[in-house]
Amino acid sequence: MTELSPTERAMIDTGMVGRLREQRISTLDEIHAINGVPKESTRTKDTPFLTPLMAEFIARSPFFLIATANADGSCDISPKGDPPGAVRVLDARTLAIPDRLGNRRIDGFQNILTNPHVGLIFLIPNDDETLRVNGRAFITTHPELLASMAIDGRAPKLATIVEVDEAYMHCARAFLRAGLWKPETWPDPETVPTSAAIVSEQRALPPPDESAGKRREPYRATLY
Known part of the structure; x- marks a missing residue:
């Protein structure tokens, strides 16, 4: 982590964090006592594979976020976008994600090399529900797969393969609260x-x- 300059340090209220920690939650029981427990239908809604309708949702999604973490647990999340259908559902347990041009920081790739666990959330414009997928990833240079993912005659040089561990739909409340698809709120x-x-x-x-x-x-x- 980059060391803060004196000016940057002056902008941070270090005492505030200490005060907030005095009311820190430290057990799951405390959270349940405040929030309650999920319904059985909510707790068991995930599946260890992609259903046909989940695969259709991914095929219609032009945008998703992928979260990764390194071996020490430091996290990164990156937005990804392409025409719908660019993310391939190879089978009910396997996704293939093309790597397009970017800034070459490859934070996510670096993390995957040391910790394969990833989390994805797929969005469809004007739809308030989202699809969440968690799994384990690796990076491939498989030539036939990469060639099949070409856009404008340019194939990606790498692809991320995600082996699905769980998948489930996420409710619409966050998007409804944000009014994300309402132009008048933009x-x-x-x-x-x-x-x-x-x-x-x-x-x-x-x-x-x-x-x-x-x-x-x-x-x-x-x-x-």
């Missing part, structure tokens, strides 16, 4: 801080040129 994208602006802030650089049409320009040029 902020003006021109007012949202971009990664370029945040990096400039981190490095004490002048603000980047983000005039009309330039905010997403570098990404659009390197999708595949």
